[in-house]
Amino acid sequence: MHLDETDTRFYIAPSTIPGAGNGVFTKIPLAKGDRLEVIGVLVRVDSIADICTRYTDRYKFRMGDKLLIPLGYGGMANHSDTPNMEKIIDGDKVYLRALRPIESGEEILYIYGATAQAQFRK
Numbered sequence: 001m002h003l004d005e006t007d008t009r010f011y012i013a014p015s016t017i018p019g020a021g022n023g024v025f026t027k028i029p030l031a032k033g034d035r036l037e038v039i040g041v042l043v044r045v046d047s048i049a050d051i052c053t054r055y056t057d058r059y060k061f062r063m064g065d066k067l068l069i070p071l072g073y074g075g076m077a078n079h080s081d082t083p084n085m086e087k088i089i090d091g092d093k094v095y096l097r098a099l100r101p102i103e104s105g106e107e108i109l110y111i112y113g114a115t116a117q118a119q120f121r122k
Contacts, residue, residue: 005072038074080109
């Protein structure tokens with residue numbers, strides 16, 4: 001399997017959140033509702049792959065009986081109690097969707113949590 005991030009609207013840079021390491025930033029303004037597809041690897045809940053990746057649990061996205069372990073930009077977005085994006089499931093894909101207009105150069109932030117209610121909204 002080969003996965004590669006291809007969304008050219010974003011870039012990685014040091015986070016604005018102290019101690020968070022790197023984060024994802026916009027190269028261009030985003031409108032409310034614009035999406036970033038979260039690419040990654042799907043594993044079954046409670047499978048050996050799930051158990052062996054427990055260290056990533058707070059980043060995993062639940063999709064029915066499977067979990068998406070994010071890679072690419074979706075895996076680099078940081079947590080904030082005042083997010084500008086929300087996790088959503090649309091069919092068989094996971095996205096981060098802009099809650100409001102986001103300026104060029106602004107860090108992408110969302111609320112972490114394996115059971116966050118936003119990830120089940122469409």
